[in-house]
Amino acid sequence: MKVYFCGSIRGGRDDVSLYRKIVNKLQTFGTVLTEHVSDEQLSDRGEASTAAADRQIHDRDVDWLRQSDVVVAEVTQPSLGVGYELGRAVDMKKKIFCLFRPSSGRSLSAMIRGADDGELFVVRDYSEDEVENEVTQSEQETVQVTLKAPRLGSEVIELSESTMHLSSGESTMHLSSGESTEARRTPPAPLLTRRRRRRQGGGGGEEEDKEEGGGGEEGEDKEEEEAKKKTRRKEEAKKKTRRKEEEEEKKKTRRKEEEEAKKEKTRRRRRRRRRQGGRRRRRRRRRQGGGGGEEEDKEEGGGGEEGEDKEEEEAKKKTRRKEEEEAKKKTRRKEEEEAKKKTRRKEEAKKKTRRRSSVVFVSSRVLKHASRM
Numbered sequence: 001m002k003v004y005f006c007g008s009i010r011g012g013r014d015d016v017s018l019y020r021k022i023v024n025k026l027q028t029f030g031t032v033l034t035e036h037v038s039d040e041q042l043s044d045r046g047e048a049s050t051a052a053a054d055r056q057i058h059d060r061d062v063d064w065l066r067q068s069d070v071v072v073a074e075v076t077q078p079s080l081g082v083g084y085e086l087g088r089a090v091d092m093k094k095k096i097f098c099l100f101r102p103s104s105g106r107s108l109s110a111m112i113r114g115a116d117d118g119e120l121f122v123v124r125d126y127s128e129d130e131v132e133n134e135v136t137q138s139e140q141e142t143v144q145v146t147l148k149a150p151r152l153g154s155e156v157i158e159l160s161e162s163t164m165h166l167s168s169g170e171s172t173m174h175l176s177s178g179e180s181t182e183a184r185r186t187p188p189a190p191l192l193t194r195r196r197r198r199r200q201g202g203g204g205g206e207e208e209d210k211e212e213g214g215g216g217e218e219g220e221d222k223e224e225e226e227a228k229k230k231t232r233r234k235e236e237a238k239k240k241t242r243r244k245e246e247e248e249e250k251k252k253t254r255r256k257e258e259e260e261a262k263k264e265k266t267r268r269r270r271r272r273r274r275r276q277g278g279r280r281r282r283r284r285r286r287r288q289g290g291g292g293g294e295e296e297d298k299e300e301g302g303g304g305e306e307g308e309d310k311e312e313e314e315a316k317k318k319t320r321r322k323e324e325e326e327a328k329k330k331t332r333r334k335e336e337e338e339a340k341k342k343t344r345r346k347e348e349a350k351k352k353t354r355r356r357s358s359v360v361f362v363s364s365r366v367l368k369h370a371s372r373m
């Protein structure tokens, strides 16, 4: 079975992924001559750009068209080339099946929709989901999805020997019933579905096992193991990150505690130094002039931080008291000196007055004596 698939190239490559799916499907029925149309690497420049190359493309494609048993065209993306191919295919009296997606918002050319005769030329409106479903269902249950093409004509185009066929009698076009190439690429789901079918009593047996690549249940077990390993790895990775975070937090708290301890140590050292300085001073004083005696010894013997603080306070009080006493003494001395000075001044003043009165007395005596003479 040779299938000629038409899809837009220079008209735009927006639907290329969809072409891929359709071609994958068609390849399960036979040979797709124009597989390159669904090549996602092929850009809207086409296979070549020179005029000579274009001629070669044209001639090759027309030749393939002649060879083909059926023409399937995805006609949603407008394309001059696809239009031309369909026109030539009509002329060659080929079986043509056109697929159009109304969800695209486009309106299919009247020259295509209007060509639908229900026999050789069939236009089918479809949604992308149908192709998707086709793929996913084939992956899950390998169930056929039929794209109904009513009034397909009397000639039956066999696309394969199984249930898949373009059928006129049933007015249906079965695009799939076996697994797609896409499904083959992703083995896990089909493997499961085949097994399920086997359990349910579906045939296939040895053939299916061969298709699976001889893996069967072993393959399935391996997959399950792989999945379990993956989840284990993920969980382990999560645990590791959690552990790291916890360790980081612990380190932070440790660092803080250590810093606090260091600060506390430095505070204690300073206190000790202050105390030691105070003791030395006291001892010096004692040596110099005695005193302090028992009290100071008691202070020195006081233990603990509270004791230390009290000692400091006591020492401060003492120094204050001493300073006050000193100040008082000074003021007293000054006052006494002042008082002494005052008394001295008074006494001097008295002496002076005494001297004057005696002079006056003496002078009056002299005057008296003189008057007598």
Ligand SMILES: O=c1[nH]c(=O)n([C@H]2C[C@H](O)[C@@H](COP(=O)(O)O)O2)cc1CO
Binding pocket: 005, 006, 007, 008, 009, 010, 011, 012, 034, 037, 045, 046, 047, 048, 057, 061, 079, 080, 081, 082, 085
């Ligand atoms: O490089 C090419 N190769 C090729 O096979 N074709 C054929 C196949 C496509 O179904 C159709 C696309 O036409 P167009 O490029 O006008 O969209 O023409 C078209 C081109 C480029 O026009």
